[in-house]
Amino acid sequence: MNSSKVSYLLPTLFMILISHSPIPASSQSLYESVCKETGQDAGLCLQLLKANPQISSAKNYRDLSKLILDLAITKGTQGQNVLLNLQKTNPSPAIRQCATNDYVGTIGSLKSAIRELPVDLQTAQYDARVAGDGPANCATAITAAKINNPTIFNINKMTSLLCKVAFLALEHVS
Template sequence: MAASTYLSLLFTISIFFISHATLPTSNPKLYQNVCKQPGKTDFEQRCLTLIESYPPLTQINDRLTFCRSFVKMVAIEKTTKAQEYVKQMMNKYPSSQPIKECATEKYDTLVNELKAVLNEDPDLIDMDAKYAADALDECETVLAREKIVNVSSIYTLNNNMMLLADIVRITASNL
């Protein structure tokens, strides 16, 4: 065979392989899709930063597994620590009924609803997340009555806890 025949055959085979090769696509990972969901201004960056600080979460592709793993690895620990902080505030300012109500009733609901996600029927997980978020909203409403103690640190804490509840709610909304 002539050299041109070999080159022609090599070219044809190359075209065949190139046309059947899969092009790499930039499919976002599950957690990236979760973080892009709501129309909140800083939500996406806060969500990505939080989840990427737990590398095992970034590898999960199943929504239910991600949701429960996020709750187990992140949400329960952070909400429990947040409740401890609010309880310290309650002990520091025992006459403050709003702080007491947030520290006990509202944060108890928050922590318990997130813990329920671990064993909940997948169809009901979004309700647990909604109840957790509602508890934070109710805490905010109660804190608005506080006129003596500066509760700005609790507002900030609630904002951070709402991020956790939102991540669970968004993930669970498509189970």
């Protein structure tokens, strides 16, 4: 083989070897991966989860799911308390529905998902998914009552997102 053919063959061989070399593993954490699945809500998801050092250092999806469910219960309970306080100054039936029916159901479903996680993954996933119905129903009631309150909007958005993220994390548990 003459030298000109070798000079053409070497770069080609080099490119073939590079294209077949293994791609380095992503340095993306588990919670970042799950947040990415939320689409347009990824930024808010990252903001909510990154603040919790346990979540950001979770090593497997089971632990991550439990931690996210715990966070969702905490934030949902805080939101419910805000709604209960708002009800004192605005005794609207819609706010009462949110505080007493919708968020009671959401928090109950999230707690059920934690209880089911070690024994019945499908039920835990279902519970996390239906937990998101509470904030959605609350948002519908608030809109129908023509209540324009950014605090309620933010509570519903955050709680709904955490329920969705918990469900997405649970989908990765094997």
